[in-house]
Amino acid sequence: MEPTRLIIDCDPGVDDAFALALAMAAPEAIEILGITCVAGNRGLEHTERNTRRLCTLLGRTDIPVYRGCPRPIMFPEPTETKVHGVDGFGDVTSLPEPTFEAAPGHAVTFLIDTLMREPSGSVTVCTMGPMTNLAVAIVQEPRIVPRIKELVFMGGAAFRSARVRIADLNFYGDPHAAHIVVTAGIPQTMFGIDVTLECDLTEAEVERLEAVGSPACRILAEMFRAYAVGDRCVHDICPIAWLLDPTLFATVEGHIDVEHGSVLTRGITVARIHPRKLEGFTPNATIATEVERDRLVALLITRLAALP
Amino acid sequence: MEPTRLIIDCDPGVDDAFALALAMAAPEAIEILGITCVAGNRGLEHTERNTRRLCTLLGRTDIPVYRGCPRPIMFPEPTETKVHGVDGFGDVTSLPEPTFEAAPGHAVTFLIDTLMREPSGSVTVCTMGPMTNLAVAIVQEPRIVPRIKELVFMGGAAFRSARVRIADLNFYGDPHAAHIVVTAGIPQTMFGIDVTLECDLTEAEVERLEAVGSPACRILAEMFRAYAVGDRCVHDICPIAWLLDPTLFATVEGHIDVEHGSVLTRGITVARIHPRKLEGFTPNATIATEVERDRLVALLITRLAALP
Amino acid sequence: MEPTRLIIDCDPGVDDAFALALAMAAPEAIEILGITCVAGNRGLEHTERNTRRLCTLLGRTDIPVYRGCPRPIMFPEPTETKVHGVDGFGDVTSLPEPTFEAAPGHAVTFLIDTLMREPSGSVTVCTMGPMTNLAVAIVQEPRIVPRIKELVFMGGAAFRSARVRIADLNFYGDPHAAHIVVTAGIPQTMFGIDVTLECDLTEAEVERLEAVGSPACRILAEMFRAYAVGDRCVHDICPIAWLLDPTLFATVEGHIDVEHGSVLTRGITVARIHPRKLEGFTPNATIATEVERDRLVALLITRLAALP
Amino acid sequence: MEPTRLIIDCDPGVDDAFALALAMAAPEAIEILGITCVAGNRGLEHTERNTRRLCTLLGRTDIPVYRGCPRPIMFPEPTETKVHGVDGFGDVTSLPEPTFEAAPGHAVTFLIDTLMREPSGSVTVCTMGPMTNLAVAIVQEPRIVPRIKELVFMGGAAFRSARVRIADLNFYGDPHAAHIVVTAGIPQTMFGIDVTLECDLTEAEVERLEAVGSPACRILAEMFRAYAVGDRCVHDICPIAWLLDPTLFATVEGHIDVEHGSVLTRGITVARIHPRKLEGFTPNATIATEVERDRLVALLITRLAALP
Numbered sequence A, B, C, D: 001m002e003p004t005r006l007i008i009d010c011d012p013g014v015d016d017a018f019a020l021a022l023a024m025a026a027p028e029a030i031e032i033l034g035i036t037c038v039a040g041n042r043g044l045e046h047t048e049r050n051t052r053r054l055c056t057l058l059g060r061t062d063i064p065v066y067r068g069c070p071r072p073i074m075f076p077e078p079t080e081t082k083v084h085g086v087d088g089f090g091d092v093t094s095l096p097e098p099t100f101e102a103a104p105g106h107a108v109t110f111l112i113d114t115l116m117r118e119p120s121g122s123v124t125v126c127t128m129g130p131m132t133n134l135a136v137a138i139v140q141e142p143r144i145v146p147r148i149k150e151l152v153f154m155g156g157a158a159f160r161s162a163r164v165r166i167a168d169l170n171f172y173g174d175p176h177a178a179h180i181v182v183t184a185g186i187p188q189t190m191f192g193i194d195v196t197l198e199c200d201l202t203e204a205e206v207e208r209l210e211a212v213g214s215p216a217c218r219i220l221a222e223m224f225r226a227y228a229v230g231d232r233c234v235h236d237i238c239p240i241a242w243l244l245d246p247t248l249f250a251t252v253e254g255h256i257d258v259e260h261g262s263v264l265t266r267g268i269t270v271a272r273i274h275p276r277k278l279e280g281f282t283p284n285a286t287i288a289t290e291v292e293r294d295r296l297v298a299l300l301i302t303r304l305a306a307l308p
Ligand SMILES: [Ca+2]
Pocket: A010, A011, A012, A013, A015, A016, A040, A041, A128, A129, A236
């Protein structure tokens, strides 16, 4: 089978780092055309540099890394979190400095140019942060929409649980972008935080990762321990894992939209799944509902162990 | 112990009928000062007449029943449902016609007059429908707010589950009223649909109820069977059951508000419970999180069996 | 011709005082059935007491005065202004204390009871403050809507001028109430602030009023001078003057609505008048566009001069 | 004096054509760095081609013309008008076909690249259509904001008149873009539709233009006559005329914002000008309040007459 030709849009972020590493560890299945960065877990200057540091660590300085939007569409400043440390990567000093520059041109231009140039239906996009870059690309050049093979993303919460107050940070961070993207008509598969909250790593599992002994695994384990003070879930690996093995997840078809007009409910996912709720709506998303956590973590560690 | 002196505000509705019957079946614990009706499950002309039919069935024609608001605050027409039949009571013909008239005066006036006249802190209010009546009473006479001992209500969904799309029908039906009431500063206990969805009655339990053989139990069982085509949960009994035995429920303290500005997320409960989410907010509600269903149903059937 | 049978809803306010006095000065044309008070220019405790002081001054202690809503529908506290002094009446000490009590019962109940009891189409309502009372009456008892002969009101701004930023204080003060009322389907004539800003009194005119020498005219002139520090326009007289002599005003037919969902544009009047803008809308209001100021002021002074 | 180095963003549109011609007719005062097109009066395929046709007519095929955003930020389709004919240029067949291609790359990229490359403070931007292109450029690269010397634009209505219902079409067409741009902190001068409505051309003036006899003047006159069926105002010339002779306009300083959350008041300008309304706000705009129409038209015709 042909590998998935993939553009990854991310805001690393420790769980983004795990997702990027997982994607790079599966070259027979995933061909990364480029990585576009966005403000999210931390400001763009951090997320973009973090991406290049990770690529340097994993020996993938061949992948072009693009600077994207440093702010959400309708707010002048991004909403930042604290669980990823000052630099967004747990302030781990053993991670190397980047040995290459960001690619010239803007992430949005790269998205548009690549999608308009490559054969229609040949490129998949995976977003793991606020959807600003893809949304702005759609506003600039809507003809990309029918050319995208599939969108897979981490974001939203179709089925809230007691642990999720309202919105996940990707939809909350840029609710207007999320609305533009999820209602654009792209075939899409959603991995919401209600599902990704199942994807925690135990200390035993982190030790197994560390015990692999490679620089990649040691440093990822170190980053994870810094991150684990606030969160133990590697949310962003879900859409990548789905590309590698869709049997890890249960899904349903439904219609999703994102609240972007109200302050009180900013970024809430409105998911219609039951036939009665879907009256008048056509399903626009495949929505992950469950994950086989143990198999997912096994896949993650096995794959990461194969990294140099 | 003194009985709870209670005003019940409702939109019967089959589950309202079970809740009213449960309250009437516990005269040593609950003194019903009056019942105020509102448009909700069905139009006001139905909900008000249904209330008097139920009082007639149960021999409680002494309780004053008041006509309330026939529409939500900001919408000219109520949102109606279909699960309760044409008349809102499953179109059960064995239910007697009412033998008494509605009390003169408006439900809102009754609420204000009673709360201003009775000793402050002596009257509890229980709402089981859209909160229009109580909200309008607060707008007309805000001095009632500190005089209410406690508000217990069925409505909202603090913790969505896969079975709840967005909003329950009580908050959805009049989101502005719900916002006015839940943020007014009244001590309140919320029974959201995520909890009341646990309160289904099995066919075996309905048969047990029917087997009691009294007119009340036979007719309630008949109404339930008509209602069970669309819903088997007796949602509205929860706040009444809580007044009778609070140990049936687990609760947490939190801050709640209701979305009323957006069409997309109309009536959504925004609940802040975890300390991090509560920053800047003072808890304003006790929120039911779990119910011991089997004990609840046992209480219901035992109490209803004692009705004439 | 039969006099107009009128309920006046107001928030005195110095210009409300002029409007009330003008109405009382025309008993052959206007029969005041009752006056309902609302929070607006000042809190309800002031506006209600001011109304009774004015009735006392003018010897009309026979008119029932009702306490209404002390807050807007969706905000817990009213928006107050400062131009009317601490007491809302310019803190004029020569105004007598009231010699009668407020009528029992709520303004909303009075509105509903009167409109349901009197022959349909026989009662006109005039509002000069935030529309909370009438809006709440409509929510409680929508059957009053087709029974109102006509609504005349001061509020809104169909045609903004450079002197009006966004919204007048009556629509701004309770935009939800204004939306409920103006879209209810009552035949209505609107006197917006863009028109009432033409109704200033010059110092020479105030001197003419004072020179009448009666207690009413002396005290009204004194109140006006206190108010004139911030505003010289007797806005609220317009709908009363229209009832006395409609030839004072030019009008157009149009459709009006009120913004109530946005903070930024709270209370803005959206008026559709030109045929192209009215596509899909049926005109719901007669909108005053111009006033013959000199004739209006002449009418005012002549009428007030006839007061005892 | 150095000429103003200008990027013009437009949606031609007949009045845009007059504005572009006026700018090109004043090469000693205005150096056009590029023209960026946006969907507005008509779809992007029309506005972009119209721009190149006009440049061809005026012999300015040296100016790079860029395709911009074909849709507003938050709506999948643009709002189109009908006054400019099917092609947006009055369907005038004497206008030549374009003899050059659109410049490669996106209008947004051109805006960002030019503003980041040229000396900070050396480039002025003039927008005459929905502000989508500039807004998206700001989201992608906020560092352009302090580098823009000045923004001059046609859009909004700070002081509504009886002829303006709510919003002008530029703010209405993309209210989110207008909000992003006008609150970004760029020094800006606004020419709202309340002022540009003064800029009508009489038939005598059109005849004077036609009598010049040059192809440019004849064809512009012909376009104007087609447009004049629905509108006689050359709105978009105002910001260009201001760059040529600011004494044509009276202005005030104020704070402006744009409603983008409400359907009812979509695109309304909220302008705070009086000191009392400005409390808590810092003026962010120079707002045109009046135009010397006769001098403006004289300038226009004189300048256009000098075109080849
Ligand atoms: Ca991420």
